[in-house]
Amino acid sequence: MVIKTSSPLGPRRRAVSDDMKDRRRREILAAALRLLERQPYEAITMSAVAAAAGVAKGTTYLYFPTREALFLTLLGEHYHSWFDALDERSGLPAQRAEEWAGWAARELAARPLFLRLVAVLHAVLETNVPVDDVLAFKRVLAERVGHSGGALERALGLGSGGGARLLLWLQAVVPGLAQMAAPPAPLHAALRADPALAGFLIDFTTELHALLATVVRGMQGDMESST
Numbered sequence: 001m002v003i004k005t006s007s008p009l010g011p012r013r014r015a016v017s018d019d020m021k022d023r024r025r026r027e028i029l030a031a032a033l034r035l036l037e038r039q040p041y042e043a044i045t046m047s048a049v050a051a052a053a054g055v056a057k058g059t060t061y062l063y064f065p066t067r068e069a070l071f072l073t074l075l076g077e078h079y080h081s082w083f084d085a086l087d088e089r090s091g092l093p094a095q096r097a098e099e100w101a102g103w104a105a106r107e108l109a110a111r112p113l114f115l116r117l118v119a120v121l122h123a124v125l126e127t128n129v130p131v132d133d134v135l136a137f138k139r140v141l142a143e144r145v146g147h148s149g150g151a152l153e154r155a156l157g158l159g160s161g162g163g164a165r166l167l168l169w170l171q172a173v174v175p176g177l178a179q180m181a182a183p184p185a186p187l188h189a190a191l192r193a194d195p196a197l198a199g200f201l202i203d204f205t206t207e208l209h210a211l212l213a214t215v216v217r218g219m220q221g222d223m224e225s226s227t
Contacts, residue, residue, distance in 0.1 A: 068128035078114040090151035101212035109205040119175035
């Protein structure tokens with residue numbers, strides 16, 4: 001889900017109406033997204049987000065109590081966009097493991113900001129947001145996993161619960177592959193120069209495609225052997 005807003009020209013009046021508050025919240029999220037496109041999550045401060053949104057620093061805390069809460073909200077929107085694309089794909093006729101795996105790998109590779117946020121979900125975002133807020137986030141996520149998992153089962157011929165399980169495995173492996181495929185430039189050059197270490201240089205889309213195809217074929221085989 002791409003958040004679009006005009007670039008702020010300067011500080012604005014404090015939002016009063018519900019519509020103004022919602023617009024201000026969207027502008028803060030959009031500013032955070034713009035910053036994430038240019039720099040690592042770790043380098044982004046609430047002060048920088050406020051400046052990018054054209055509001056006072058204290059205003060950002062009226063909408064998001066912490067930086068982590070802000071980016072958890074942003075990640076939630078990216079999750080919805082990913083699940084929407086997944087559901088649309090699952091609505092197509094029955095698909096072979098290889099075909100679906102190739103689509104999923106390409107679709108996720110096209111969402112670099114989503115991958116970067118997922119990578120900090122468990123170790124950073126969830127540990128710095130109130131538990132009740134994390135649970136609310138997970139309840140919404142669980143609902144989408146259940147719905148999309150069921151659609152995956154029908155599209156790929158998986159057993160009951162197999163779609164949700166596949167999505168949880170994706171959650172576990174995708175951030176690691178994405179980070180491994182994008183080492184810092186100096187390390188990338190050093191690995192490339194050493195034939196003994198060149199195997200650590202991987203292509204995210206290629207490796208995720210191969211992994212998913214193998215996993216789905218195995219799940220389909222288990223389903224067939226049980227019938």
